[in-house]
Amino acid sequence: FKLTNIWDGNVKAYAKNLENGDIALGFFNFGSAAAIVRVNLDELGLPESTGKTLCMRNVWEDETVTVKNGTIIHDIQPYDCLVYRCSVIDK
Numbered sequence: 001f002k003l004t005n006i007w008d009g010n011v012k013a014y015a016k017n018l019e020n021g022d023i024a025l026g027f028f029n030f031g032s033a034a035a036i037v038r039v040n041l042d043e044l045g046l047p048e049s050t051g052k053t054l055c056m057r058n059v060w061e062d063e064t065v066t067v068k069n070g071t072i073i074h075d076i077q078p079y080d081c082l083v084y085r086c087s088v089i090d091k
Contacts, residue, residue, distance in 0.1 A: 003043055011035045011076060015044055023054070023086040029076040037082070039072040046070075046088065054086040 003013035010031025016024040023044060027037045046052050047070075054067045060083060076082055 003039055011037055013037065013039060018085075021088060023088070025056070025072075025082075025084040025086055027074065027076055027082040029078060029080050032078050034078060035076050037072065037074045037076055041067060041070045041072070051091055052088050053091050055089045056084040056086045059083045059085055 001015055003015055010029060010033075012028045012030065014026045014028075018024055025039075029035050041047070041054065044054075046054070053070070054072070055064060056067065056072070057064045066089070074082060
């Protein structure tokens, strides 16, 4: 599904629920300038009240980050993409 509240019109964001409960996330910058991606976990069905967050693994660079404060925030370069496999974890 397409995420809508990402703060920059040149960036598109998509999420897919995977069979094992993980979430695939893709961020795509179609603009000629760097952008900042901001996605609230509420939009992925993980409101603060659940006590859960995401552990995000960048599938290209094999780096892992944990989402803090309920919001995904990443810089994305012009004409670049970021692809993550995310696991729901306890805070």
